[in-house]
Amino acid sequence: MFEDLIYVLGKYDTWLWRGFLLTIELLVISVTFGTLLAIPLAVARVSKKLWIQAVPFAFIYVFRGTPLIGQLFMMYYGVGQLISNIDGIQDHWSWAYLRNPYWYCLLTFVLNTSAYVAEIMRGGIQNVPSGELEAARACGMTPWTTYSRIIFPRMWQMIWPAYTNDVIFTLKATSLASTVTMMELTGAARKIVARTALPYEAFISAGVIYLIIVYTLTFGFKGIERYLRRNERRKDKQPGTAKAASA
Structure with a gap:
């Protein structure tokens, strides 16, 4: 088995590398645009007006x-079939993009990510201490200033672990792109299996790469979390605080 694993990694490293790059591309774009879309969704969810x-x-x-x-x-x-049935669409320049499964996968992952992140953000916004909001209103801050200087910074501090988990969930969700012929990491492994009839070696190779990505993401996001909570650590080190006194 070890020899077969070396064989797969040596001969089909290009397929795995391309699958890795496509996986990272899907992840980065989905998380970036999904998060941007989630922000107005979360703000609308905490509105006091039901119609909003x-x-x-x-x-x-x-x-x-x-x-x-x-x-x-x-x-x-579904959507792809409806688009393909439009008269003359296959002769239009946009058909080169509309027939590509990449865009349907990307749109699905962006929308799905935005829904989960928006709900995480909603919980974070609602858990911002009311005293800080009252202080912002007392200082005459506009709603936009309150969100940008008070609510969003505090929200990110509280939701970052949950947000990290959602990013890792999105990474694993990108493997579903292989079901619509996308050759990301799982799709590359399936293609290797079809070529070599070595399922264990192919999927072990892909699994190890996934583990490396998850470890890297976790390590990086932990560093960002420490940066977001830097003010809390400073308070803990100040003389007179409970933690400083106990130390």
Whole structure:
């Protein structure tokens, strides 16, 4: 088995490398745009007006309440089929993009990520201490200034561990892209199995790469978490605090 594993890593390293790059690309774009979309959704979810809450609530409920693979199939086979049936679309310049499963996968992952992150952000916003919000209003801060200087910084401090878990979830979710012919890391492993009939060696190779990515993400996000909580550590070190006194 060890010899077969070396054989797979040596001969099909290019396939695994390309799958790795596509996995990282899907992850980075999905998390980036999903997070950007989640911000207005989360702000709308904490609104006191029901009609403002309705649309983001429905969006989040649908994408969090249905399987991701079902969403991917609906996007690729459903929306993609509807688009392909449009008269003249196959002669249009956009068909080169619309027939590519990459864009359907990316859109699905972005929307799914935004739904989960928006709900995480909503919890963080609602848990911002009311005293800080009252102090912001007393200082005459506008709602935009309050969000940018008080709410969002405190929110990120509280939700960062949950946000890290969601990023790792998105990484593992990118493996579903192989079900619609995408050659990301899992798709590359399946292609190697079809070529070599060595399933254990192919998927062990892909699994090790996934573990390396997860470890790297966890290490990096832990560093960001320490940076976000730097002020708390400074307070703990100040003379007179409970932790400083106990030390």
